[in-house]
Amino acid sequence: MLDIPHRVRVHVDALLAAQIDMGVCDAQARNAPVGKSAAMSAPRLPKVAGIDSTVPGPAHTAGPLPDDVVAPSPPGALIQDRLAGWVSDLTTLHELIDRLVRTATLDDALAELLRAGSALVGARRGMAVLEPADGLGPATTVGLGLAHADLGSIETVPRSATSYGRILDGLPDPGAHPDLLAEAGLDPRHREVAARLGYAASYALPLDGQGSAATGESGTAGRLGAVVWLYDEPAEPDERRRHLIGHYVTYAAAHLARLVELQRARAQIATVTEELLPSRLPRVPGVQLAARHRTHPRGGGDWYDALPLPEGALGLAVGSVSGSGPSALAAMGRLRASLRAYAVMEGEDPVAVLSDLELLLRLTEPARTATALFAYAEPGLRKLVLAGAGHTPPLIVGERRTEYVETSLSAPLGMLSCWEAPSVEFAPEPGETVLLYTDGLLRRTGDPMDRAFARLHAAAASVPKADREDPGAVADHVLRTMLPEELDRPVEGEDVVLLAARFD
Template identity: 90%
Template sequence: MLDIPPRVRVDVDALLAAQIDMGVCDAQARNAPVGKPTTMSAPRLPKVAGIDSTVPAPAHTAGPLAEVAPAPGALIQDRLAGWVSDLTTLHELIERLVRTATLDDGLAELLRAGSALVGARRGMAVLEPADGLGPATTVGLGLAHADLGSIETVPRSATSYGRLLDGLPDPGAHPDLLAEAGLDPRHREVAARLGYAASYALPLDGQVHGQGSGTAGESGTAFGTAGESGTADRLGAVVWLYDEPAEPNERQRHLIGHYVTYAAAHLARLVELQRARTQIATVAEELLPSRLPRVPGVQLAARHRTHPRGGGDWYDALPLPEGALGLAVGSVSGGGPSALAAMGRLRASLRAYAVMEGEDPVAVLSDLELLLRLTEPARTATALFAYAEPGLRKLVLAGAGHTPPLIVGERRTEYVETSLSAPLGMLSCWEAPSVEFSPEPGETVLLYTDGLLRRTGDPMDRAFARLHAAAASVPKADRADPGAIADHVLRTMLPEELDRPAEGEDVVILAARFE
């Protein structure tokens, strides 16, 4: 039996108790004998595959390596990964931008994407084409109309976007407006009131510039300095506002520079498209009645929506002798300026024939058929002409390939049965019997073009059923107003497109309510 001194026994017991309470390694570290070599008490690494890791390495074995710098290949891979990420971001943002079809939507998307790229919360885009032909507009992001009005009270030469619009040099980035020396007092006041402390502005040039004109990181703009890019192609300017002193870094400037380049080219196309739409709509409206006549016994209302390319749908209401009234709707095949011109000639000719022989709608359309075959043999048209006597509440009408009228009243909603006929220009001699009917007091007769039916995208039989249901659902409070009836039919038939330009078809509704 071994004779263990009491002091050693106490130390061993204390060591075991400590191991139980705080773990083996901590207990060994705390109860290491004083004066013993540190190699004796140092924790030993575990053996791996029977090899004692504490055995000194042979002399020919290298010691632990110092920290090695990353290989050049790793740096290149990281940089390529960053480029791929930036290109992916730009691709997604540009895809969203090119899906916009109107200027307001395009400017709003530009502000939204740009704010994400430069890290700003608010901004405004000012569209002001340098050629002076318009359109001119201002769109804000995170700014109310009153805020935009306040910013516009600042002298133009004191703002970044104003200087860019005027072709004056401007750094684009103003990282701390309130601390900027020489800041216009009015600008300082508006900035403090609206709560922005920094701004970053870029010009919108209508022409896509090459990268040789400068980079965003070098000049603060996507196209070099503002003075280098002329104002001939200037569409406007865009500025983002920071709540705190800040400015985009070099990478952000590079991204927003490329994005604004593509955005400006897209906005230039939208400007051209809107100008064309405005011109065509103006011509179309000038070819149609500027106002509807006032004839005792009948109330008139018309709704006309022109196709962006300029369709040939039209309507007319012409006072005739002895208190009569001529009502007409029609459509010319094709689109664009040529269709508009043909529509104007056809409408003017029908007016002349209606004055001479309006009481016989068949004769009016027969003359129109002959004129169309002789003057424009390659074009066809549909037309419906009604000779109305409001005092007698009597209508006589004839149609050439046109949709039948619809009667809307308190006790009935039904189509007028008309004889089938080919469109004008498709027969050697057009002639079809006329139809006579008498609307009840308070009933409204709807004349319309087939664009109203085709715009629904449904087959024609289903489109006719939808039109009938829309007319039957007119509220009683609106049945005394032909304009309200026409609006209700439009809202019901085309709920998502009422406030947008027609895409694909013209729409014409002429409503006549008989008292």
């Protein structure tokens, strides 16, 4: 909050009482219109029998004010003006901080910081450099009113010659450079870049994660980076603007610290997830494979697998483990590894593979459920035998047909007393793609399941003819059609897995 100086902390009630205690005549004199004569302002009695009843004004009545004299301000007007200014500043600061905390990504938060800061300090351009002191990243540079070439030119200046560079190096710096071109001892390279880009002054502040402790929030401790605003003319913010921008940057640093921790956690989860999934898909004659996986930011349990089997066969599997977070990731890794072992031993019988997986899950993790689908494919014969446990049916995408494979219904793994669903055998035509997927693709649409299945069927049927020869293009088209607004963002609610196999 803004600190009110002690010298202006007065009792407003005392001021009002002082005004009430003033004499009535004195109050009338102060409120008398300027420029009117005393005769016009004095009270008059009615005329009687032609006698002028004008009486002279009382001796204590003030006379007219000269035209060149301004009436003094009422007592307390200066205090009220200052209080109004502080209330206005607090309102502005609250609105800007509220807009900042609504940002959910680092880039958006840095852009909002630059926009709000430019309004507070009165600058048109700026640059924010995120470079955490612990070296764990992420590191990025965001500009306001600066093109990529401009940012590159600024980065050619030695760090020790710029105010924000000294902050990044942990050196003390006043932050304000009101006239760069006239500043003595300025690095010639800095002066040259400033003249070329057309800025004549700068004001920089550190982004310190320690500020989160002052605001009662947790976050990355230590220096996060620096922010600098550039003026077109020699200038610097006054004391009031410095006070406002200082408070704003303190809260901004705490918010950025939380976003840095969140991005680091997401990056770690993505790394672990990628390590638990196949690093590359096998190359088996007669079939082309492609996979798309978009994981939950906190780590989901959806997975896929493709492994070569003896005699030129191929095992295809997709599945989903209940829950999210590190425990779901660990369970997913164990389930996938177990299925690979069972597939190598008895892959020709998908029912036996899933039966073994059901028994393992029920014995080792009785509180967890999972869905799975395993297909034993013989590409040379274009034949697939598959079985599913509580999983969504595959989808065949071809030039002449787009249809779901009719599979037997079964409960998920971990909920079966005995195996109930037999396997299903079908033969795709040459050039057709079999699409295996998890239910996250359907749930992310927000539609009821029957409508989501219809949307998926329509998306697969609308794949352009030129893209049908590439299973990766088929998967990308389905993703773009089903989730157009989430293609380039992390999935917030469900994992999405697509495994496409095109048969020659």
